[in-house]
Each structure stands twice: as structure tokens, then as C-alpha cells.
Amino acid sequence: xxxxxxxxxxxxxxxxxxxxxQQPPALQDLAKLRANPLSGLHNVTLQEDANFGFPxxxxxxxxxxxxxxxxxxxxxxxxxxxxxxxxxxxxxxLEPGESEVxxxxxxxxxxxLTPKETGxxxxxxxxxxxxxxxxxxxxxxxLWAAGPALALFVQPDPWTVGVLLxxxxxxxxxxxxxxxxxxxxxxxxxxxPRDWFVESNxxxxxxxxxxxxxxxxxxxxxxxxxxxxIGSQSVSPSVQAxxxxxxxxxxxxxxxxxxxxxxxxx
Numbered sequence: 001x002x003x004x005x006x007x008x009x010x011x012x013x014x015x016x017x018x019x020x021x022q023q024p025p026a027l028q029d030l031a032k033l034r035a036n037p038l039s040g041l042h043n044v045t046l047q048e049d050a051n052f053g054f055p056x057x058x059x060x061x062x063x064x065x066x067x068x069x070x071x072x073x074x075x076x077x078x079x080x081x082x083x084x085x086x087x088x089x090x091x092x093x094l095e096p097g098e099s100e101v102x103x104x105x106x107x108x109x110x111x112x113l114t115p116k117e118t119g120x121x122x123x124x125x126x127x128x129x130x131x132x133x134x135x136x137x138x139x140x141x142x143l144w145a146a147g148p149a150l151a152l153f154v155q156p157d158p159w160t161v162g163v164l165l166x167x168x169x170x171x172x173x174x175x176x177x178x179x180x181x182x183x184x185x186x187x188x189x190x191x192x193p194r195d196w197f198v199e200s201n202x203x204x205x206x207x208x209x210x211x212x213x214x215x216x217x218x219x220x221x222x223x224x225x226x227x228x229x230i231g232s233q234s235v236s237p238s239v240q241a242x243x244x245x246x247x248x249x250x251x252x253x254x255x256x257x258x259x260x261x262x263x264x265x266x
Contacts, residue, residue, distance in 0.1 A: 027195040030234055030263055031227045035160035035189035036153050038081055038114050038124050040071045042264035053253035059092040081124055083110040089139045103135035110149050122153040128166045132173060143173035158191040180208040195227040202242050214248035234263040
């Protein structure tokens with residue numbers, strides 16, 4: 001499934017379902033809200049990552065993910081931010097003689113409790129749960145895992161700077177191999193005139209169960225995007241490219257990410 005096909009399919013559905021007569025909020029406000037998952041802006045993102053050089057030169061792994069950020073009121077002073085991610089993976093053969101593997105990856109659900117009124121520092125804390133929805137052992141563990149999550153953001157105009165920190169440990173399931181995995185998803189966005197933005201949004205990972213040489217993945221790079229409307233629906237397409245400055249020996253060398261974000265103000 002190529003990125004252009006994915007984006008066109010979503011745009012078609014989105015345009016058909018756009019409600020007539022609705023006026024979206026100012027795009028410059030949406031551009032700032034979309035950069036911060038704790039802002040309360042509801043959004044759904046379709047993303048395709050092409051990981052080059054995985055598991056060896058000349059091969060490409062494709063990961064198509066569906067992500068959502070949705071807020072729910074908790075009393076008058078708090079909000080619960082639900083951040084689920086599901087994925088479909090097309091993975092080339094890991095060894096000579098093996099075949100390509102296609103199927104679902106594991107589902108990750110992060111839930112963050114955040115105050116509605118904040119100061120300079122915007123924060124949220126809660127659990128992360130890894131649900132073993134994978135359809136093939138090559139695409140992910142078949143164990144349940146959970147752990148703590150913490151998000152920290154600041155937004156000195158026109159910047160948004162933040163990080164989502166998580167660590168999950170396996171606790172149930174019949175599969176082999178323990179899970180002890182750390183993730184630091186970083187957010188760095190600079191809003192430009194005419195509702196454009198440049199950003200770097202990627203995830204540093206560490207597998208504490210792996211050998212030291214295969215433990216860390218550290219992507220470095222970024223890209224750009226825009227916020228506009230189709231009918232009454234606000235959307236934000238973007239593209240980014242990353243070089244893995246540190247990666248496991250069998251990990252990808254670099255990657256390109258295409259994303260289309262649908263924005264739903266309350």
C-alpha cells in the first residue's frame with residue numbers, strides 16, 4: 001500500500017463526510033494545537049513509514065499506522081487523553097530463503113491524565129498498554145505489556161517542544177521472550193506563515209532485553225507540512241525523513257514518513 005493511495009482514500013472519505021455549513025476555527029490556531037497532543041484537539045492520523053535497509057541493504061519495510069488522539073473530560077479540572085496506535089506491517093524476509101511477512105502489528109494504547117488549566121509547562125501522566133494484536137511472531141511479541149507514561153510540553157510561540165516518555169514490561173501471555181522496552185517520542189515544531197510548519201517528530205527506542213549493540217534506535221531528521229481545509233474538514237499533511245544515527249545491526253539505515261492528519265476541534 002503506497003502513501004499516495006492511502007492519502008487519496010482518506011481525503012475521499014473525509015470530503016464526502018464533511019458537514020455543510022460548519023466553519024472551522026482559524027487555521028493558525030489549529031496549527032499550534034495539532035503540534036501538542038495534550039491540547040485537547042481531537043485528531044486521527046494515517047501514516048506510512050518506509051524503513052530503508054531493513055533487514056539489509058536494498059530492502060524496505062513498510063509500516064502503515066492508524067493513530068488517534070482523543071480527549072475525554074474527567075470532572076471540571078482534568079482531561080483524559082487517549083492515544084491509541086494500530087499498525088499494518090509489510091516486512092521483507094529476514095533470512096535467505098524466507099518469504100515476506102504481511103500482517104498486523106501490536107496495538108499500543110497510552111492514556112494520559114492532564115489538567116485543563118496549566119502554566120508554562122503542560123504535562124500529562126498515566127499508563128501505557130501494549131496489546132498483542134500481531135498476526136505473526138515476526139511482526140511483534142505475543143505478550144501483554146504495560147508501564148508508566150509521562151508527557152511534557154512547552155509552547156513558546158511559534159515553537160512547540162515536547163516529549164512523551166514510556167517504558168513497558170511484559171506481564172502476561174503465553175509467548176516466549178520478555179519485554180522491557182523504552183520509548184521517547186520527541187516533538188519539535190516551528191510554525192511558519194500561511195499555516196506551514198517545519199517539525200521533527202520521531203521516537204527514540206531502547207530494548208533493554210537486547211545486547212548493548214542492538215539496544216538503541218536514535219532517528220535524527222525532520223520535515224514539513226501544512227494545515228488547510230477541504231470543505232469544512234481541517235487536514236494537515238506532512239512528510240519527514242530520518243537517518244538512524246544509532247540503530248541495531250539489523251535495523252533500518254533511514255526512513256521516510258508520510259502522514260495525513262484529520263483535525264476535529266471540539
